[in-house]
Amino acid sequence: MSKILDDIRYADSHEWVRLEGDIATVGITDYAQHALGDIVYVDMPEVGDEVTKGEDFGAVESVKAASDLLSPVSGEVVEINEALEDEPGLVNQDAFGNWIMKVKVNDPSEIDTLLDAAAYAKICEE
Amino acid sequence: MEEKLVKTCLHDRHVKLGALMSPFGGFDMPIQYKGITEEHNAVRHDVGVFDVSHMGEVRIKGPEAYKYVSHIFVNDVTGAPDGQIFYGMMCYENGGTVDDLLVYKVNDEEYFLVINAANIDKDVDWIKRNAEGFNCEVIDESPKYGEVAIQGPKAEETVEKVLGLSVKDIPFYNFQTFDIDGEEIIVSRTGYTGEDGFEVYGPHAYIQNVWDKLMEAGVQPCGLGCRDTLRFEVGLPLYGDELSDTITPIEASLSMFVKLDKPEFIGKEALAKQKAEGVKRRIVGIELEGTAVPRHGYPVEADGKQIGEVTTGYKSISTGKSVAMAMVDKPYDKLGTPVEIRIRKKTFPGKVVKKRFYEKNYKK
Numbered sequence: 103m104s105k106i107l108d109d110i111r112y113a114d115s116h117e118w119v120r121l122e123g124d125i126a127t128v129g130i131t132d133y134a135q136h137a138l139g140d141i142v143y144v145d146m147p148e149v150g151d152e153v154t155k156g157e158d159f160g161a162v163e164s165v166k167a168a169s170d171l172l173s174p175v176s177g178e179v180v181e182i183n184e185a186l187e188d189e190p191g192l193v194n195q196d197a198f199g200n201w202i203m204k205v206k207v208n209d210p211s212e213i214d215t216l217l218d219a220a221a222y223a224k225i226c227e228e
Numbered sequence: 229m230e231e232k233l234v235k236t237c238l239h240d241r242h243v244k245l246g247a248l249m250s251p252f253g254g255f256d257m258p259i260q261y262k263g264i265t266e267e268h269n270a271v272r273h274d275v276g277v278f279d280v281s282h283m284g285e286v287r288i289k290g291p292e293a294y295k296y297v298s299h300i301f302v303n304d305v306t307g308a309p310d311g312q313i314f315y316g317m318m319c320y321e322n323g324g325t326v327d328d329l330l331v332y333k334v335n336d337e338e339y340f341l342v343i344n345a346a347n348i349d350k351d352v353d354w355i356k357r358n359a360e361g362f363n364c365e366v367i368d369e370s371p372k373y374g375e376v377a378i379q380g381p382k383a384e385e386t387v388e389k390v391l392g393l394s395v396k397d398i399p400f401y402n403f404q405t406f407d408i409d410g411e412e413i414i415v416s417r418t419g420y421t422g423e424d425g426f427e428v429y430g431p432h433a434y435i436q437n438v439w440d441k442l443m444e445a446g447v448q449p450c451g452l453g454c455r456d457t458l459r460f461e462v463g464l465p466l467y468g469d470e471l472s473d474t475i476t477p478i479e480a481s482l483s484m485f486v487k488l489d490k491p492e493f494i495g496k497e498a499l500a501k502q503k504a505e506g507v508k509r510r511i512v513g514i515e516l517e518g519t520a521v522p523r524h525g526y527p528v529e530a531d532g533k534q535i536g537e538v539t540t541g542y543k544s545i546s547t548g549k550s551v552a553m554a555m556v557d558k559p560y561d562k563l564g565t566p567v568e569i570r571i572r573k574k575t576f577p578g579k580v581v582k583k584r585f586y587e588k589n590y591k592k
Contacts, residue, residue, distance in 0.1 A: 163520075165457060
């Protein structure tokens with residue numbers, strides 16, 4: 103059974119978001135890391151890149167396949183998790199602890215359009 | 229549209245083991261059980277077992293079996309002792325590849341061909357069509373046989389101890405048949421992993437029994453996921469990636485299996501011409517500097533233009549390096565040539581290397 107945290111928001115494309123002020127921390131969910139299997143590479147954006155809700159900002163690669171990452175928010179990338187460059191497998195170990203990027207969001211209220219834990223859990227059950 | 233998938237005789241066992249199942253070549257096959265990395269490492273360092281019952285088997289039998297096999301096969305089986313196995317291809321007149329296959333020589337009047345699952349219908353049709361005028365029978369025995377591949381440095385010990393078959397004296401690329409309860413079992417020292425190992429062919433009930441014994445002995449079940457990473461690391465081609473009806477064996481850098489000194493075989497003229505004039509493109513290895521992962525279909529670039537395409541790519545489990553096999557235009561095929569692979573929005577630098585990314589560990 104995949105882990106789902108209650109205090110964060112989700113996109114139906116299996117990214118999670120934690121908003122603190124106008125900074126959104128973004129990663130992939132435990133469900134996603136489990137479905138992907140051993141992650142061997144995380145293709146991250148660069149600091150300063152503009153990301154747009156619903157559009158790709160990178161990819162996670164398992165042994166077998168590449169999956170696009172879709173940004174759940176719009177704004178400017180202010181930080182990436184450099185630890186994943188050397189150790190992408192950290193995402194498998196703890197998907198919620200090992201975020202991928204931090205975004206200064208254009209509109210903090212945008213997060214309300216995302217799924218809460220209960221709604222996301224339903225998607226994972228389907 | 230839902231394709232009707234064929235189930236192998238071990239299908240229910242895979243499902244019970246919780247394997248991730250996926251369509252492959254018209255069959256519903258296990259991709260992984262525990263995880264590709266773990267299964268891959270089991271084969272490299274210990275032993276693993278694959279269900280390869282999806283492979284096709286065709287028997288060619290009759291007074292002109294040798295003559296006919298020589299006619300459709302690019303490798304040369306002439307003068308081989310009974311029990312020897314040859315790898316090679318069947319080609320079209322234009323040199324394109326019908327399939328790559330193993331040919332088991334039972335004797336001069338009987339050969340056993342092992343072909344790719346996805347190509348069974350096409351190959352059987354091709355083999356039957358071309359057999360007209362030859363005094364031999366072509367029998368598709370694919371539905372009759374189950375097959376498992378036991379691979380890894382401990383394969384010999386496992387087959388001897390767990391299955392009770394005496395196989396230690398079977399040389400590399402040779403086979404033996406065993407009579408077990410009146411059924412003929414074929415065991416060959418072959419595989420698709422770059423490690424020592426055996427492939428066992430038999431009736432469904434026997435293969436199910438073999439599988440159960442191996443599971444009971446704690447042998448790691450391995451899916452098609454690591455079958456691909458293993459074969460890729462040692463530079464073995466996969467039909468559909470490195471070979472196809474539009475890719476000749478010469479272009480696939482497999483000309484060592486094409487015996488142009490044979491009197492005749494289908495495709496000889498086209499392949500001889502290609503060999504003499506030189507190919508315009510061929511399969512090479514590429515090693516990238518970083519750890520971005522090249523995949524099938526990604527563009528290969530040099531001098532500001534696309535010069536080829538990745539046919540298979542991985543972050544190699546055994547070496548940790550990002551490597552690919554790719555079809556590139558001449559003259560970019562020379563060892564050491566700097567090239568770039570386009571991965572999504574960026575390009576990553578690398579160079580042309582030998583397509584053997586990991587040394588084979590055969591017991592010869």
